[in-house]
Amino acid sequence: MNGQSTAAVRCKSVVKTYDTGGDKVVALGGIDLEIHMGELMMLVGPSGCGKTTLISVIAGILDQDSGSCEVFGEDMLHMRSNQKLKFRARNIGFVFQAYNLLPSLNAVENVSVPLIINGVKRQTAEYRAAKVLEQVGLGARGKSLPSQLSGGQQQRVAIARALVHDPKLIVCDEPTSALDHETGHTVMELLKDVALHDDRALVIVTHDSRIFGFADRIARMDDGHIDKVVDSSDKL
Amino acid sequence: MNHIALKMLMGDRGKYLGIIMGLTFASLIMTQQPAIFVGLMSRSFSFISDLGLPDIWVMDPKVQFIDDVKPLQDTKLYRVRGVAGVKWAMPLYKGLLKARMADGTFQTCNVIGLDDATLIGGPPVMLEGKLEDLRRSDGVIVDIDGAIDKLAKPSKIKGGKPEPLKIGDTLELNDKRAIVVGIAKTTKTFQSQPVIYTTYSRAVRFAPRERKMLSFVLVKAMPGENIPLLTRRITESTGLAAYTQQEFKDLTWGYFMKNTGIPINFGISVTLGFIVGAAIAGQTFYNFTLENLRQFGVLKAMGTSNWTLLRMILLQAILVGLIGYGLGVGLTALFGYAMRNTIMAFKFPWQLLVFSGFGVTLICVFAALISIRKVIKLEPAIVFKG
Numbered sequence: 001m002n003g004q005s006t007a008a009v010r011c012k013s014v015v016k017t018y019d020t021g022g023d024k025v026v027a028l029g030g031i032d033l034e035i036h037m038g039e040l041m042m043l044v045g046p047s048g049c050g051k052t053t054l055i056s057v058i059a060g061i062l063d064q065d066s067g068s069c070e071v072f073g074e075d076m077l078h079m080r081s082n083q084k085l086k087f088r089a090r091n092i093g094f095v096f097q098a099y100n101l102l103p104s105l106n107a108v109e110n111v112s113v114p115l116i117i118n119g120v121k122r123q124t125a126e127y128r129a130a131k132v133l134e135q136v137g138l139g140a141r142g143k144s145l146p147s148q149l150s151g152g153q154q155q156r157v158a159i160a161r162a163l164v165h166d167p168k169l170i171v172c173d174e175p176t177s178a179l180d181h182e183t184g185h186t187v188m189e190l191l192k193d194v195a196l197h198d199d200r201a202l203v204i205v206t207h208d209s210r211i212f213g214f215a216d217r218i219a220r221m222d223d224g225h226i227d228k229v230v231d232s233s234d235k236l
Numbered sequence: 237m238n239h240i241a242l243k244m245l246m247g248d249r250g251k252y253l254g255i256i257m258g259l260t261f262a263s264l265i266m267t268q269q270p271a272i273f274v275g276l277m278s279r280s281f282s283f284i285s286d287l288g289l290p291d292i293w294v295m296d297p298k299v300q301f302i303d304d305v306k307p308l309q310d311t312k313l314y315r316v317r318g319v320a321g322v323k324w325a326m327p328l329y330k331g332l333l334k335a336r337m338a339d340g341t342f343q344t345c346n347v348i349g350l351d352d353a354t355l356i357g358g359p360p361v362m363l364e365g366k367l368e369d370l371r372r373s374d375g376v377i378v379d380i381d382g383a384i385d386k387l388a389k390p391s392k393i394k395g396g397k398p399e400p401l402k403i404g405d406t407l408e409l410n411d412k413r414a415i416v417v418g419i420a421k422t423t424k425t426f427q428s429q430p431v432i433y434t435t436y437s438r439a440v441r442f443a444p445r446e447r448k449m450l451s452f453v454l455v456k457a458m459p460g461e462n463i464p465l466l467t468r469r470i471t472e473s474t475g476l477a478a479y480t481q482q483e484f485k486d487l488t489w490g491y492f493m494k495n496t497g498i499p500i501n502f503g504i505s506v507t508l509g510f511i512v513g514a515a516i517a518g519q520t521f522y523n524f525t526l527e528n529l530r531q532f533g534v535l536k537a538m539g540t541s542n543w544t545l546l547r548m549i550l551l552q553a554i555l556v557g558l559i560g561y562g563l564g565v566g567l568t569a570l571f572g573y574a575m576r577n578t579i580m581a582f583k584f585p586w587q588l589l590v591f592s593g594f595g596v597t598l599i600c601v602f603a604a605l606i607s608i609r610k611v612i613k614l615e616p617a618i619v620f621k622g
């Protein structure tokens with residue numbers, strides 16, 4: 001990775017407030033953040049500090065009130081809704097704390113969903129999905145329903161789903177917090193080894209300090225602000 | 237995305253079956269009740285259908301339906317015969333007379349008197365004997381339902397089953413002797429009395445003496461004659477009401493629709509079936525969508541458009557609609573088949589398929605709409621909520 005690498009994400013003065021029946025909650029109070037290609041960025045901080053809100057804005061599923069948030073040079077805020085959907089479908093992969101697999105689809109079918117959304121034919125999509133399932137070590141469980149898999153296995157299916165359409169940005173919200181330490185470790189290794197490469201950036205929201213070591217850089221958040229961004233080799 | 241929509245729907249067995257049961261129920265009620273209704277209502281004019289030969293029925297202008305007999309003077313028959321374009325015109329007597337049974341009890345009968353020479357207007361099916369046997373003195377033909385039930389003779393053995401009336405048995409109609417010369421099959425009408433066919437002159441002799449005895453004049457038009465025009469000509473030259481067969485059926489049907497509680501009763505059943513079905517199916521479908529909201533949110537976050545989600549929900553609604561409709565209509569047909577030999581009225585014209593199909597469609601559209609509204613307003617950001 002060279003220093004001049006292009007920015008995957010460039011946030012400038014991003015503000016987001018929630019209106020809860022009169023009370024205004026400032027979730028993001030002017031965020032500046034850059035995430036580079038080939039980098040695993042962690043967003044850490046106490047509960048309620050705005051981590052989820054920030055990756056929602058980055059992923060384009062929430063509009064900021066002001067400021068700009070460019071992903072690969074484009075701010076989804078200014079896109080028409082169809083453009084935005086296409087952009088999201090093509091460029092972004094999601095991993096959730098609660099896995100969010102579709103319970104009536106088996107593993108292969110779940111993994112194939114992003115391809116189907118991108119207009120790939122079902123047969124091709126499921127073929128490619130099966131390949132990616134192999135990469136995450138679940139080649140033999142393609143026909144299993146989520147309910148037949150352990151938490152760690154479900155999260156691996158979710159990671160396969162985030163990878164299958166080869167997006168350039170993957171956002172993960174608390175991907176390990178529903179898992180025990182060891183399983184969480186396996187999942188992080190998978191993200192670092194399989195998901196991350198030069199042509200892709202990963203943003204991982206977490207407050208699980210045991211996995212901080214997997215990050216290239218860590219952005220510490222508090223009360224809607226980023227306090228500091230450090231290399232993970234630096235001690236926090 | 238279609239296969240995903242279908243898997244989502246069928247993945248939730250309980251709700252899937254619940255929705256289908258609701259729709260099946262609605263479709264069954266909305267098909268079966270109207271089928272009974274149509275069957276029942278068509279009985280109102282089955283006497284007219286049974287008597288298929290004449291083109292035109294002539295009667296007193298005040299007559300409102302087939303059983304509403306307002307007798308005419310016999311001379312009216314000749315007036316009708318004199319109208320240009322009439323091929324033939326025959327008298328018909330229709331009236332309720334008391335029959336005295338062998339054990340001395342009385343039974344009111346619907347007596348039909350046919351033109352002595354031609355016997356036009358006879359029963360549609362003869363089971364025993366021939367229509368011509370009416371020419372024998374005192375001859376009458378009795379309908380089978382009456383013969384085995386209301387007109388049956390008491391058993392010779394004490395406590396035994398009554399014996400059906402047979403050819404050769406005698407009856408007394410208004411104290412006048414009648415001999416059974418045939419057994420006929422007639423289509424059920426609203427009148428539950430036994431039907432007795434005889435000649436016009438004999439019917440008049442059976443009936444209590446009155447100044448006017450002629451109930452209807454049955455008219456056949458000359459070949460190529462314009463029948464509606466002929467009815468107008470008959471009315472103009474005789475002052476009587478003249479209806480084509482269809483007009484007289486419609487008049488009778490209309491009378492029963494307006495003056496009986498039948499349409500309201502069935503209307504209420506159908507409406508209730510619709511509402512209950514809509515409530516069950518609509519509610520379950522909506523619940524199903526609510527429970528799957530997170531799944532729809534995930535699809536939305538990953539870039540599925542509202543339009544695609546709408547199509548998915550519509551597809552789900554169409555599938556459950558088709559299955560529920562098919563089951564409901566199928567059960568109705570089975571019901572009709574099972575009831576084919578009973579006195580249950582049941583008619584299943586294709587229009588009923590359209591009717592209940594429309595009802596089920598309405599329910600599905602309603603269920604889909606409330607669900608779609610919810611999904612379209614859904615914020616994809618919910619996917620990150622725990």
Ligand SMILES: Nc1ncnc2c1ncn2[C@@H]1O[C@H](COP(=O)(O)OP(=O)(O)O)[C@@H](O)[C@H]1O
Pocket residue numbers: 018019020025026027045046047048049050051052053054
């Ligand atoms: N949909 C919402 N409506 C109102 N307030 C919200 C909403 N989502 C988050 N918040 C508030 O915004 C702040 C930041 O929330 P969030 O981004 O979820 O934080 P984190 O993920 O770091 O726990 C919190 O105070 C939270 O209560």
Ligand SMILES: [Mg+2]
Pocket residue numbers: 051052053
């Ligand atoms: Mg959070």
